[in-house]
Amino acid sequence: DSGVTQTPKHLITATGQRVTLRCSPRSGDLSVYWYQQSLDQGLQFLIQYYNGEERAKGNILERFSAQQFPDLHSELNLSSLELGDSALYFCASSAQASGSGEQYFGPGTRLTVT
Amino acid sequence: AQSVTQPDIHITVSEGASLELRCNYSYGATPYLFWYVQSPGQGLQLLLKYFSGDTLVQGIKGFEAEFKRSQSSFNLRKPSVHWSDSAEYFCAVGMFSGGYNKLIFGAGTRLAVHP
Numbered sequence: 230d231s232g233v234t235q236t237p238k239h240l241i242t243a244t245g246q247r248v249t250l251r252c253s254p255r256s257g258d259l260s261v262y263w264y265q266q267s268l269d270q271g272l273q274f275l276i277q278y279y280n281g282e283e284r285a286k287g288n289i290l291e292r293f294s295a296q297q298f299p300d301l302h303s304e305l306n307l308s309s310l311e312l313g314d315s316a317l318y319f320c321a322s323s324a325q326a327s328g329s330g331e332q333y334f335g336p337g338t339r340l341t342v343t
Numbered sequence: 344a345q346s347v348t349q350p351d352i353h354i355t356v357s358e359g360a361s362l363e364l365r366c367n368y369s370y371g372a373t374p375y376l377f378w379y380v381q382s383p384g385q386g387l388q389l390l391l392k393y394f395s396g397d398t399l400v401q402g403i404k405g406f407e408a409e410f411k412r413s414q415s416s417f418n419l420r421k422p423s424v425h426w427s428d429s430a431e432y433f434c435a436v437g438m439f440s441g442g443y444n445k446l447i448f449g450a451g452t453r454l455a456v457h458p
């Protein structure tokens with residue numbers, strides 16, 4: 230158990246809908262990351278937040294957005310969903326914003342868009 | 344551009360055999376390198392990491408990896424695998440600069456260990 234929690238575990242929704250994925254980092258970690266794992270794209274970095282501020286963006290679509298709240302939990306919002314958004318979404322956390330600190334991964338949320 | 348290549352998509356070995364999973368990276372600076380393991384239905388667990396110093400690093404579960412700068416490689420090894428090592432293994436390069444931190448992953452190698 231990494232200490233990172235993600236809810237829900239599974240999510241099934243229809244095209245065009247909007248969903249919110251939630252992540253709670255390990256106790257004391259200030260940095261949160263979101264990754265997408267799909268069959269065709271593999272594991273891709275989406276976005277990083279540190280203590281409420283966006284720090285880095287990867288291959289995140291404009292239909293997707295994220296935020297980190299004062300209690301340090303984070304939410305990833307996916308809107309206008311398409312079939313291709315079906316994937317496993319991981320959250321990770323680390324103590325610092327940069328440097329060689331290890332990222333601890335949550336168990337993921339499996340999103341299925343029908 | 345930074346990238347990680349894992350040439351082997353699937354590997355099958357017998358229990359007790361030795362294992363080497365290949366990883367090549369492309370990165371302009373000194374890389375931070377990681378190996379993660381993902382068991383079915385699970386998140387990613389860090390096996391080991393290389394930042395600097397000794398090029399042979401030891402990790403959990405009996406794994407080790409060797410950083411070879413001249414070959415841009417960071418291969419993962421285990422002298423004797425167990426059926427429980429069946430999983431997907433990901434090599435990653437870490438980009439840490441200017442207050443941000445992100446991992447670039449390879450495509451993964453799926454390992455099947457037969458009893």
